[in-house]
Structure formats: structure tokens, C-alpha cells
Amino acid sequence: MSRTEERARPPTMADVAHLAGVSHQTVSRVLSAHPNVRASTRAAVLQAIDTLGYRRNFSARALVTRRTLTLGVVASNPTLFGPASTLSGLEAAAREAGYMVSTVMMRRYTAAALEDAIDHLSNGGVEGIVVIVPQRETVTALAGLRLPFPVVTVEGGHDLPIPSVSVDQELGARLVTDHLLAAGHRTVWHVAGPPDWLEAEARVRGWTAALEEAGAEVPPPLVGDWTPLSGYRAGQELAGRVASGSARRRSGQVTAVFVANDQMALGVMRALREAGLSMPGQVAIAGFDDIPEADFFTPPLTTIRQDFAAVGQASIRLLVSRLEAPATVATENERMVIEPRLIVRGSSTSS
Amino acid sequence: MSRTEERARPPTMADVAHLAGVSHQTVSRVLSAHPNVRASTRAAVLQAIDTLGYRRNFSARALVTRRTLTLGVVASNPTLFGPASTLSGLEAAAREAGYMVSTVMMRRYTAAALEDAIDHLSNGGVEGIVVIVPQRETVTALAGLRLPFPVVTVEGGHDLPIPSVSVDQELGARLVTDHLLAAGHRTVWHVAGPPDWLEAEARVRGWTAALEEAGAEVPPPLVGDWTPLSGYRAGQELAGRVASGSARRRSGQVTAVFVANDQMALGVMRALREAGLSMPGQVAIAGFDDIPEADFFTPPLTTIRQDFAAVGQASIRLLVSRLEAPATVATENERMVIEPRLIVRGSSTSS
DNA sequence: GGTTTCACTGTGAGCGCTAACAATTAGCCC
DNA sequence: GGGCTAATTGTTAGCGCTCACAGTGAAACC
Numbered sequence: 001m002s003r004t005e006e007r008a009r010p011p012t013m014a015d016v017a018h019l020a021g022v023s024h025q026t027v028s029r030v031l032s033a034h035p036n037v038r039a040s041t042r043a044a045v046l047q048a049i050d051t052l053g054y055r056r057n058f059s060a061r062a063l064v065t066r067r068t069l070t071l072g073v074v075a076s077n078p079t080l081f082g083p084a085s086t087l088s089g090l091e092a093a094a095r096e097a098g099y100m101v102s103t104v105m106m107r108r109y110t111a112a113a114l115e116d117a118i119d120h121l122s123n124g125g126v127e128g129i130v131v132i133v134p135q136r137e138t139v140t141a142l143a144g145l146r147l148p149f150p151v152v153t154v155e156g157g158h159d160l161p162i163p164s165v166s167v168d169q170e171l172g173a174r175l176v177t178d179h180l181l182a183a184g185h186r187t188v189w190h191v192a193g194p195p196d197w198l199e200a201e202a203r204v205r206g207w208t209a210a211l212e213e214a215g216a217e218v219p220p221p222l223v224g225d226w227t228p229l230s231g232y233r234a235g236q237e238l239a240g241r242v243a244s245g246s247a248r249r250r251s252g253q254v255t256a257v258f259v260a261n262d263q264m265a266l267g268v269m270r271a272l273r274e275a276g277l278s279m280p281g282q283v284a285i286a287g288f289d290d291i292p293e294a295d296f297f298t299p300p301l302t303t304i305r306q307d308f309a310a311v312g313q314a315s316i317r318l319l320v321s322r323l324e325a326p327a328t329v330a331t332e333n334e335r336m337v338i339e340p341r342l343i344v345r346g347s348s349t350s351s
Numbered sequence: 352m353s354r355t356e357e358r359a360r361p362p363t364m365a366d367v368a369h370l371a372g373v374s375h376q377t378v379s380r381v382l383s384a385h386p387n388v389r390a391s392t393r394a395a396v397l398q399a400i401d402t403l404g405y406r407r408n409f410s411a412r413a414l415v416t417r418r419t420l421t422l423g424v425v426a427s428n429p430t431l432f433g434p435a436s437t438l439s440g441l442e443a444a445a446r447e448a449g450y451m452v453s454t455v456m457m458r459r460y461t462a463a464a465l466e467d468a469i470d471h472l473s474n475g476g477v478e479g480i481v482v483i484v485p486q487r488e489t490v491t492a493l494a495g496l497r498l499p500f501p502v503v504t505v506e507g508g509h510d511l512p513i514p515s516v517s518v519d520q521e522l523g524a525r526l527v528t529d530h531l532l533a534a535g536h537r538t539v540w541h542v543a544g545p546p547d548w549l550e551a552e553a554r555v556r557g558w559t560a561a562l563e564e565a566g567a568e569v570p571p572p573l574v575g576d577w578t579p580l581s582g583y584r585a586g587q588e589l590a591g592r593v594a595s596g597s598a599r600r601r602s603g604q605v606t607a608v609f610v611a612n613d614q615m616a617l618g619v620m621r622a623l624r625e626a627g628l629s630m631p632g633q634v635a636i637a638g639f640d641d642i643p644e645a646d647f648f649t650p651p652l653t654t655i656r657q658d659f660a661a662v663g664q665a666s667i668r669l670l671v672s673r674l675e676a677p678a679t680v681a682t683e684n685e686r687m688v689i690e691p692r693l694i695v696r697g698s699s700t701s702s
Numbered sequence: 703g704g705t706t707t708c709a710c711t712g713t714g715a716g717c718g719c720t721a722a723c724a725a726t727t728a729g730c731c732c
Numbered sequence: 733g734g735g736c737t738a739a740t741t742g743t744t745a746g747c748g749c750t751c752a753c754a755g756t757g758a759a760a761c762c
């Protein structure tokens with residue numbers, strides 16, 4: 001390490017070969033675990049690798065093999081429980097399959113931002129991407145792009161000619177709604193997520209369908225933006241519609257609320273409590289997501305649990321199968337649907 | 352796209368050059384925004400690029416420039432608010448600086464797992480890494496590694512000869528503790544995070560110091576693992592030590608609790624409520640992190656807010672400065688400390 | 703013993719790009 | 733119009749690796 005020389009170049013395969021007294025190709029064979037290398041040769045090479053601290057050059061390898069073994073992920077706000085969990089599941093599955101994961105987080109959900117994100121990943125040499133941007137605008141923008149690598153969407157709906165993985169949001173909403181109806185409520189109110197989110201929309205659909213099938217009235221849904229604050233505001237609104245004094249359950253009155261995510265449910269609960277209402281006595285509540293906190297709300301929140309690890313695994317499987325399939329095999333546009341699960345807690349049942 | 356041919360190879364710079372009637376070098380110049388290219392030539396090249404849908408080959412570029420423009424991040428459980436937010440801040444700052452981010456999430460916090468993670472990133476050609484693994488074991492393991500690229504730690508403490516960024520946890524703990532003491536409490540109890548986490552330890556230190564400086568008794572801290580459940584258990588323990596009946600504040604009795612994170616605080620609050628205790632009337636509570644839910648707990652939680660975006664930015668700045676500094680400039684081991692902020696809410700004040 | 707067959711190792715080319723330099727053209731001055 | 737400079741373009745040589753193929757020697761077979 002002389003003072004004048006540039007940052008020392010890392011050793012190359014040729015350096016290793018020289019030190020071990022073999023050809024660079026033999027070094028390559030050792031590193032690729034090729035069977036036909038004499039044990040003593042292999043040992044010498046490994047020894048040389050060790051003393052030199054040699055590592056294969058990623059770029060050179062990628063150039064000749066045409067594989068970067070890197071997948072891109074376009075994610076959204078990772079402080080929401082769902083996206084964060086999915087991201088984690090994706091990464092685990094990718095690593096398992098031998099791929100790196102490069103992530104881009106979108107802050108605004110516009111078509112332009114999506115293109116920027118994909119462009120950035122594309123410049124980074126990813127072989128394919130998973131897009132978790134479950135807003136209508138970004139999804140349609142994605143459908144309009146012609147990309148030179150495979151794409152898989154998560155929670156992007158199944159209407160697009162793109163392989164997709166999603167949790168059956170509609171089913172989840174039905175499960176909750178049916179659960180509340182079964183508990184004897186005349187109908188179930190709903191605090192929805194932001195209307196441009198497909199998941200929010202699907203939950204509304206499931207809730208509506210469940211009510212209609214049960215012959216229950218469908219009250220107008222309130223709308224939030226996933227945040228506790230928006231839930232709180234919706235809760236104040238709802239509190240005004242709870243039967244006061246007599247427990248007579250008249251039409252138009254709130255006795256049960258399905259909130260589209262747990263964070264908003266927390267806000268709703270707070271507003272109801274401030275209004276002096278008891279839960280589940282006067283109003284039963286249920287959420288969606290099963291965040292770690294949900295079991296410790298007061299009362300513990302009935303909710304829907306989604307298997308995000310499974311979502312991540314499925315997406316990677318879909319993507320990797322496209323990357324590794326021979327070009328001759330036409331891979332159809334698979335759709336994978338993960339079933340959610342109802343978690344019943346004290347917010348919906350008096351027991 | 353004939354049926355027999357392999358997956359069509361993407362066009363190369365030579366293809367573009369041929370179509371535009373120039374040399375490949377001119378194409379390169381256009382793409383690198385070199386000034387000395389005639390406008391008409393540039394237009395022709397751009398036209399050819401467009402019709403061919405050409406994109407520069409990442410690997411070939413990286414091979415010759417010796418730059419992958421990719422940073423690695425070793426992160427931990429991203430469903431915790433802090434890590435997720437930091438990751439987000441890192442990614443934003445990296446993109447701003449023109450770098451990709453490859454992420455590896457650790458699931459177990461052992462030295463071996465850390466080495467695996469770093470190895471994986473290293474194989475992916477990262478130019479440097481940010482390690483957010485704030486456990487003692489992983490931090491010491493990291494210190495023992497001799498890596499061929501720059502490393503920056505986040506929340507890894509400042510004892511290591513490694514550039515580091517962290518929030519002043521000790522200060523945060525002092526702020527909370529002082530706040531509670533100022534409210535008239537004789538002393539403040541503590542529910543700590545897992546002992547192998549440096550942050551947990553620093554918060555204990557800050558809490559202890561604040562108490563000692565105020566001449567207050569230092570009660571034995573309870574220990575949790577960041578989860579609401581562990582907080583709940585600690586809360587049950589604490590509930591048994593709250594003065595019952597008379598409000599006399601005797602020594603050894605609990606009137607104020609500083610919980611090392613908001614999730615555990617939620618558990619504590621639930622346990623206290625189940626024990627029929629009022630907050631902040633009988634017991635004042637404060638947390639740490641300021642998760643989005645904290646303002647909607649019952650009562651709203653006094654807590655410490657950390658500027659994770661700033662942490663992310665600082666780490667990237669530190670790392671990138673090392674990558675882009677000429678080798679001759681000796682970059683000292685900088686330490687950056689971000690100051691946290693006390694957020695006072697209803698859980699600690701009766702107003 | 704000569705041929706055949708392996709197991710093992712080496713040689714050469716080239717992946718697609720950028721950097722350095724060479725070559726050409728155009729612009730400008732007197 | 734010659735000669736100079738500056739602008740523009742082309743040529744060549746790798747970056748460090750893997751692939752395809754060509755060797756080499758020793759064991760195996762008749």
C-alpha cells in the first residue's frame with residue numbers, strides 16, 4: 001500500500017491462477033465446483049484464493065453469463081405493515097432462490113413515479129421485477145409499459161395480462177362481514193381505505209356482497225386513508241349514529257363496523273371510546289391486517305390475517321420460473337391467490 | 352421472433368451505431384452526454400436507440416468502469432417501525448445520490464448470519480454497505496471482519512473503528528425520564544428492550560443517568576423483547592406494584608413507567624387497564640419511537656420521535672463520500688449523531 | 703504394444719462497454 | 733489560400749470472466 005498508488009485493485013482470477021501455478025480456467029472450475037479437478041489442484045487453488053483474498057468479479061461474470069441474478073422490487077410506503085411484511089417475504093424467498101434484491105420505494109403513486117422507479121431498476125441490471133404498488137393508477141400505467149424483462153405484480157388485481165399474486169381481499173372482507181352478521185348485527189358499517197387502492201376497493205366489494213347475500217342493508221361506506229387519524233374522524237362520524245340510551249337497533253344505526261385496516265380501526269375505537277361507547281357492547285369492531293399491536297388494543301381487535309411470507313414466496317416463484325424456463329416454453333400468465341384468515345378477538349364478541 | 356431462435360438478444364451499442372451510421376463510440380458519447388457531438392448526429396443516434404429500444408448493458412458498463420453504483424444494506428426485521436423507516440430513508444437518499452440499493456434482511460442475529468448476509472451482498476457486487484443490525488453480537492462480529500469495501504453502521508454504537516450514524520438513544524431516554532420526574536414522580540420505572548440490543552442498553556443507561564442525577568431511586572428494570580406481548584407481561588408485573596387504595600406514593604411503588612418502545616408500551620397499558628388502573632392518573636406512561644399509532648392509544652402516548660429519514664441520509668452521505676473520495680484523501684472515521692425529540696401526549700400529563 | 707477412453711488441464715475468443723488516442727473535418731485568422 | 737485550432741468522429745485495446753474446444757497424460761482394453 002504505497003502512498004502514491006491508487007486504491008489497490010482487487011486480485012483477479014489470473015492472479016490466483018499464477019500463484020497456484022495453474023491456468024485461470026482451472027481456478028474458474030474450482031469456483032464453479034466443476035467435478036473434474038484433482039483434489040490437490042483444488043486445494044492449491046483454494047489456498048491461493050485464501051491468501052489473496054480473492055472474490056470473483058461480479059460484473060465480469062454477469063457480462064459473460066448474461067445473468068445478474070438480481071431481481072428488482074418496486075415497493076410502496078414500507079412503514080405500513082402489509083408492504084413491509086411482503087417486502088420481507090420477497091427478500092427471503094429471493095435469497096433462497098439465489099437472487100439479490102434491489103428495492104425502490106415509491107413515495108408518490110403516479111404513473112411517472114412508477115416509470116422512474118422501473119427505469120432505475122432497469123439501469124441496475126435487474127433480470128425481472130416484482131411490483132407492489134396496489135393503486136389503480138400505477139397498475140394501469142404498468143400494464144401500458146412494454147418491458148424487456150418479466151414482471152410480476154403483487155396486489156395488482158388479476159385483470160391485467162401480467163402474472164400476479166394477491167391475497168383474496170374480497171374473501172377477507174366477506175369473512176369479517178359474515179362474522180359480524182352472524183353475531184346478530186342487522187348490518188355492518190364500513191370504513192374503507194383510499195379509493196384509488198385496489199385493496200380498498202376489493203374490501204368494499206367483499207363487504208357489499210356479503211351484506212347483499214344476507215339481505216342486509218348496505219350503509220354508505222366512510223372513507224379513510226389507512227392512517228389512524230382518518231379512522232378517528234370516521235369514528236366520530238359513526239359515533240353520532242349509534243343508538244343512544246335504548247339499545248333498540250333501528251335501521252340506519254351503527255352496531256357493527258368493519259374497518260379496512262387495523263390502524264384505522266384503532267382510530268375508530270378511540271373516537272367511539274371518547275364518545276362513551278362500549279365495545280363490543282354497543283359497537284362491535286373488526287379490522288384487517290392483524291398488525292402485531294392488534295391483539296393488545298382495548299378490546300383486542302378481530303381482524304384478518306394475511307400470509308405475507310406466502311405472497312413473497314409465490315411472487316418470487318412466478319418470477320424465477322420465467323427467468324429460468326427455456327425460451328421455448330410458453331409460460332402462461334399465472335395468477336396466484338392466497339387465502340386470508342379470520343382472527344376473532346374481543347372487539348367483535350362479548351364472550 | 353422465430354419459434355426456433357433463443358430469447359432474442361437485446362440490441363447492443365454496435366447495433367445502434369450501425370443503424371445510426373456512426374461508430375459505437377459516438378453512441379457511447381451521446382449516452383454519456385458528452386458535449387462534443389453534433390446535434391444532428393445526436394438526433395440520429397437517439398432515433399436509432401428509440402427504434403431499437405436500446406438500453407446500455409449494465410454489466411459491461413460496470414466491468415469497465417469498475418462501478419456498479421450499487422450499495423448494500425443489511426437490515427433486520429422490517430416490520431418494526433424503526434428499521435422500516437430507516438430502510439426507507441436509506442433508499443431515498445441512495446437513489447438521490449444515484450445509487451441502487453440491494454437489501455438483505457437478517458432473521459437471526461448471529462455472527463454467522465451477518466457474515467452470510469454480507470457475503471451475499473458482496474457477491475452481488477455492491478460497492479459499500481450500510482449495516483443496521485443493532486445487536487451486540489452482530490456489531491462485534493462486524494468489527495472483526497476485514498472487508499474490501501467501505502462499511503457504515505447504523506445504531507451500531509460509536510466504539511468501533513467504523514463510521515457510524517445513530518440516534519442519541521441515551522438523550523432520548525433522559526428526555527423522557529426527566530419529563531416524568533418533572534411531572535412530580537418520585538422515580539420512574541423502566542421496561543427495557545432485549546438486552547442484546549445496543550439501543551435497549553443505551554436507553555437503560557440514559558434512564559439510569561437521569562434518575563441518578565435527580566437523586567431518584569433506580570428501580571430494577573423489567574425486560575421485554577420489543578413485542579406488545581412482552582410489554583403486557585411487564586405491565587402485569589408493574590400493576591402489582593401500584594399503590595392500591597390510598598394514593599400514597601411510597602418507595603417501591605410504581606407511578607411512572609418509561610417503556611423502551613411504543614409497541615411494548617401498548618402492552619403495558621393494556622395490562623394496567625385490565626388491573627383497573629387509570630392512566631395517567633395512577634400511572635404515567637411513556638414510550639419510544641412515535642409509531643403512527645401512538646397518538647391514538649388510550650391515552651395518547653408520550654414518546655420519543657427519531658428522525659429516521661435523517662439517519663438514512665447521513666449514512667448514505669458517509670458511505671458515498673468514501674466511495675467518491677480520491678484514494679489519497681484519508682477519510683476519518685466520522686460519527687454522526689441525530690438528536691431525538693420528546694413528544695408529550697396524554698399518557699404522561701393529566702392536562 | 704497400440705489403441706481407446708477417460709480424467710484433468712490449458713488456450714483462445716469474446717461478452718458489451720469505456721478510455722485513450724488517432725484521424726478527420728470544419729472554422730477561422732491573416 | 734495556407735496554416736492553425738477546435739470540434740467531431742473513428743480505431744484500438746482491454747475490463748475479468750466463462751465457454752468451447754484442444755490438448756495432455758494415465759489407465760484400460762484387446
